[in-house]
Amino acid sequence: MHNAIINFTELLARVENDRELLRDLLLIFKGEFPGHLQALRDAVDSLDGDRVTAEAHTLKGMLANLAATSAADAAARLELLGQNRETSKFQDACSSFENVSKDLLLQLDRCMAEVGG
Amino acid sequence: MKILIADDEMMSRKLLQKTLERAGYEVTVVENGRQAAEQLCVPDGPRLALLDWVMPELDGPGVCREVRKTNVQSYVYMVLLTSKESKEDVVAGLESGADDYLTKPFDREELKARLRTGLRILSLEDRLIEAREEMRFQATHDGLTALWNRGVIVDLLGRELARSRREHVSTAILMCDLDHFKSVNDTYGHVTGDDVLKETAKRLLASVRSYDFVGRYGGEEFLVVLNNCKPAFAFARAQEICKAIAQKPMPSSSGPVPITMSLGLLLSQEWGLRPVEELLHEADVALYAAKVAGRNCVKLASPNVSLTAPELQEHDHVRMRR
Numbered sequence A: 001m002h003n004a005i006i007n008f009t010e011l012l013a014r015v016e017n018d019r020e021l022l023r024d025l026l027l028i029f030k031g032e033f034p035g036h037l038q039a040l041r042d043a044v045d046s047l048d049g050d051r052v053t054a055e056a057h058t059l060k061g062m063l064a065n066l067a068a069t070s071a072a073d074a075a076a077r078l079e080l081l082g083q084n085r086e087t088s089k090f091q092d093a094c095s096s097f098e099n100v101s102k103d104l105l106l107q108l109d110r111c112m113a114e115v116g117g
Numbered sequence B: 001m002k003i004l005i006a007d008d009e010m011m012s013r014k015l016l017q018k019t020l021e022r023a024g025y026e027v028t029v030v031e032n033g034r035q036a037a038e039q040l041c042v043p044d045g046p047r048l049a050l051l052d053w054v055m056p057e058l059d060g061p062g063v064c065r066e067v068r069k070t071n072v073q074s075y076v077y078m079v080l081l082t083s084k085e086s087k088e089d090v091v092a093g094l095e096s097g098a099d100d101y102l103t104k105p106f107d108r109e110e111l112k113a114r115l116r117t118g119l120r121i122l123s124l125e126d127r128l129i130e131a132r133e134e135m136r137f138q139a140t141h142d143g144l145t146a147l148w149n150r151g152v153i154v155d156l157l158g159r160e161l162a163r164s165r166r167e168h169v170s171t172a173i174l175m176c177d178l179d180h181f182k183s184v185n186d187t188y189g190h191v192t193g194d195d196v197l198k199e200t201a202k203r204l205l206a207s208v209r210s211y212d213f214v215g216r217y218g219g220e221e222f223l224v225v226l227n228n229c230k231p232a233f234a235f236a237r238a239q240e241i242c243k244a245i246a247q248k249p250m251p252s253s254s255g256p257v258p259i260t261m262s263l264g265l266l267l268s269q270e271w272g273l274r275p276v277e278e279l280l281h282e283a284d285v286a287l288y289a290a291k292v293a294g295r296n297c298v299k300l301a302s303p304n305v306s307l308t309a310p311e312l313q314e315h316d317h318v319r320m321r322r
Helices: A008-014 A019-045 A049-065 A069-083 A087-114 B010-022 B033-041 B060-070 B087-095 B108-140 B150-166 B181-188 B190-207 B231-246 B276-292 B309-321
Strands: B002-006 B026-030 B048-052 B077-082 B100-103 B172-178 B213-216 B221-226 B261-267 B298-300
Touching: A008 A019, A008 A087, A019 A049, A019 A069, A019 A087, A019 B010, A049 A069, A049 A087, A049 B010, A069 A087, B002 B010, B002 B033, B010 B026, B010 B048, B010 B108, B026 B033, B033 B048, B033 B060, B048 B060, B048 B108, B060 B077, B060 B087, B077 B087, B077 B108, B087 B100, B100 B108, B150 B213, B150 B221, B150 B276, B172 B181, B172 B190, B172 B231, B172 B276, B181 B190, B190 B213, B190 B221, B190 B231, B221 B231, B231 B261, B231 B298, B261 B276, B276 B298
Parallel strands: B002 B026, B002 B048, B048 B077, B077 B100, B261 B298
Antiparallel strands: B172 B221, B172 B261, B213 B221
């Protein structure tokens, strides 16, 4: 049921089935993600290519660690747009990313429950 | 083995730290490139490093450049770990001084395998340094006694004389020779002779200060250089050396061997700006005087006293025999 955005099987393998470590990682993600998402939104709204690139890069890394490939790809697209200063495409790309993120956060809660968080 | 992880992203740090601790590494974690460069440049700092590319203050390639520029003590094996994966990025990363390159999210087994490669390279470097140090030691020390060899002790004396002239202090030169050493070899054999030489070296080292120099000058001749040394102290030290050699027979594979030592003492301040070779010759003349005086004693080289022609001839003859 968790395969929609987060590949839970891959994630468990990545932490060598260490559920305690997984719980720690999920907690870190849950604590850090909203701040970075907001920072990305602010950068997009102010059409700041450098900040879009930096925030999208950070989010991409976090999502890749979480085995959330589609969400990481969406962040990667924003990073590329930021690098290329394609400011006209920022809003759409960011909205897509925010939509993916909503689903991701819902799934994250289910993952937390599964690992006893 | 110590390893440094530098990553500004908390999840990556946690995941890497746990993975590497499980693999047996002693992990240090930092959050930015500046801290990473500092940690990698301290003596006994980590020699393996996993560096994120994008970091605040100093990025991964910047850390590599900084470490390569400043770290001279030992090689640091650095792996860039990042989501950048274009060919240009790989080239830029390696050109900055990184040894390897891994893309995020990392594969656990690949990461460990690449770090093992790093360990092999570091181990190879350690062996090379060890071999170099061994060669350096062999080139500068006497093989039997492990004292400075003749070339080095004379060089050290030259430097010390120059320093003492600059600072207007005196350097004492002690030319030391074991008495009747040939008879030790003849009576007990060369193995015992070697034992006596090794024990002599130990006693000489034990008789001087840590910053004085002791070298093997020839067969049974030793040169001691006492730095920044007042005349009264030098003479007392020379007599102590005499006593240290004669006081107890030398332990050897043939049992205890009694032996004594004669010394020629020269104080540099009394001799002006004479070259090293000349001072060594004069110390040797004083040593000869100690031999003539009955051995097991110290004679001071004096610029006002010179040997007569027959004495000089005899000195050279004795020197050749020695």
